[in-house]
Amino acid sequence: MEVDKGKGEAEETRKVAEADRDTVTLKSSDGKLFEVSKEAAARLSTVLAGMIAGGSIDDNGTDLKQIGSEALENVVDYCNKHANSIPSAALISSSISFNTAPFKEPEEWERKFVDRLSHDALFDLVEAANFLGMERLLDVTCHKISEMMKGKSPDQIREVFNIKNDYTKEELEEIRQELAWAFYDD
């Protein structure tokens, strides 16, 4: 009995040690903890890759104060589920510079991943992807937002994106007359 207990404890310790090796724990701004595979995190996020390489990963949860729990959950979900089908972020950034990297259309699962998100969640995820240097996730989320703007008038875009119109009526009318071709409703 005693022996069994000791064996169980040893097993537990081994598991924890193994978990420490394979995953990193991330802490959202509101204190929630998320585990993500170390390999996936390093492959998909240049920032996390740097933190892992630099040894600044905290076993009790690496603080990511800029990212809320919902966004971090989506990030972790994206990493854990789909890491294997995505080329390494480090590989991409080392071979091609960010500005000239050719854009690859989002794949079906990536579309589904962003389509299910609410407006706010999508915006939070864009910011999280940007903060963590997740190039592909940034690509996919920005692509989704640009699709949301497609065919919309300036008024409609302002409404969706909660932007205040700082043009005067006269300025808008002048531009509208000058560039009448660009207005679908003309």
Added chain:
Amino acid sequence: MPPPQLLDELVEEVLIRFPPDDPASLLHAALVCKRWSRLVSARRFRTRFRSFHRAAPTLGAIVNNGGFVSMSSFRRQVPAATDRWCSTPATAASSSTACAAGPRRGSQPSLFGTPSPASGGSCPGCRISTGARAPTPTSRCYAPPPVATTSTAAMAPSSSSPWWLTTA
């Protein structure tokens, strides 16, 4: 709670992904607010847009026999009488020359201006002057073969005479 506003750099990331075959969408974005207008007008944005899509935003092409072939949502606004491109002589030809840049401020509303006898040998849309050599009544404007793309990317037009404006 209203959705949060995106940082400038993220707005740029989004706008850079606008389809290059729909230049009007970029203009719509510029009309959202002055901040966005500054973003899409910046040289940095135009350079990135071109390299991202490997192309400039394209309105369409001018072909030798087919006139203007639209490759985007752009619809030319030219009266039916001048349907055939640049087939009218002299001033009409010069003023309806397809131009690569947007119209000058205060010029006619359409990108491709309707013939204006007062234009005096310069294209109202693109500020291309035909120079001292005023077009003769037999002047014709020939489209450059095979295609000349017209772009909204506010390219600086050449100050010399357009090479396709030749005297027959």
